[in-house]
Amino acid sequence: MSDFQPQLRTVNVIRYVTPLREGGSLPAIAEADDEFLYVLKFRGAGQGLKALIAELIGGEIARLLGFKIPELVFANLDTAFGRTEPDEEIQDLLKASVGLNLALHYLSGAITFDPVVTTLDTKLASQIVWFDCLITNVDRTPRNTNMLIWHKELWLIDHGASLYFHHSWYNWQEQAKRPFAQVKDHVLLPRASELEAVDTEFKTILTPDKIRTIVNLIPDEWLTKGFENETPEAVRDVYFDFLTTRIASSDIFVKEAQHARESLI
Incomplete structure (x- = not known):
């Protein structure tokens, strides 16, 4: 059997920083409880969960092949998160994304x-x-x-x-x-x-x-x-x-x- 055992950490999102208005998926920069910033991909956006699955599988295959990939983490979004968000579109997205999402470590300055x-x-x-x-x-x-x-x-x-x-x-x-x-x-x-x-x-x-x-x-x-x-x-x-x-x-x-x-x- 292979000793290849990738594991993803799970973080809790504590702060929505800013949207990244690319395409229709509206990813965002968010802060997690480990004090790092992430590019957060929402389960309630665009192609939804299947996009997260593709992101996860594609990213981890790339890592296995030796490419440089930002760390992927599971990002938990609480039901209370985003209630104070004034943008209705973003608030709807946050409500639809309660639970486990996927995030990539934010490469600041890239x-x-x-x-x-x-x-x-x-x-x-x-x-x-x-x-x-x-x-x-x-x-x-x-x-x-x-x-x-x-x-x-x-x-x-x-x-x-x-x-x-x-x-x-x-x-x-x-x-x-x-x-x-x-x-x-x-x-x-x-x-x-x-x-x-x-x-x-x-x-x-x-x-x-x-x-x-x-x-x-x-x-x-x-x-x-x-x-x-x-x-x-x-x-x-x-x-x-x-x-x-x-x-x-x-x-x-x-x-x-x-x-x-x-x-x-």
């Missing part, structure tokens, strides 16, 4: 990655493209890179738009073996010249035991809506089966990425 300013080596670019193809991450484009430079290092953030198969739950087997057509828009695709080597490397890291450990992090209370009355155990099994099938079939998305790259260069 700047958005700009490929014109910062050129990544081809190995790292290939690793990120491969990872995003695996989790079907549509949010790594020139318009919205979802990468930050912090302390002169590259950090990956925001994987809530990944794993979009779970929005149409019953054809996951078919979707697990699909190429990732949106890779053509990936901001790092022009630099991703080492995909085959990365494929070999990453498949040795992402063993079924490690994928199962990550999937098992999903809290039961996130698996009660939107899954057609499946048990939490059955839902976790689908995520596990989707990911392990996709890893085993990675040559499909690698070839798609290579073809898309050839059309650019």
Whole structure:
């Protein structure tokens, strides 16, 4: 058995600092009872709990693969929190998000990655493209890179738009073996010249035991809506089966990425 045992801390949100008005999800900077600031992702926003699941799974797979990811924590929101919030939209969001949410450690002073300013080596670019193809991450484009430079290092953030198969739950087997057509828009695709080597490397890291450990992090209370009355155990099994099938079939998305790259260069 693997000794890979990731664990997420649980914090209590004590102060809503400011909204981050990006898209329709309205994440926020918030302070927790450990005195740290976090980017708080709300269960009551946008795609709701499925976005939190994608954020959790995507973030922890990225960490396992060696990427720099802000610490993820479970963030508990009390029923009393936000009663004094004057903005009705935000107050409604807070009321809809009572319970367990997800938060990322806030990287104060980080700047958005700009490929014109910062050129990544081809190995790292290939690793990120491969990872995003695996989790079907549509949010790594020139318009919205979802990468930050912090302390002169590259950090990956925001994987809530990944794993979009779970929005149409019953054809996951078919979707697990699909190429990732949106890779053509990936901001790092022009630099991703080492995909085959990365494929070999990453498949040795992402063993079924490690994928199962990550999937098992999903809290039961996130698996009660939107899954057609499946048990939490059955839902976790689908995520596990989707990911392990996709890893085993990675040559499909690698070839798609290579073809898309050839059309650019």
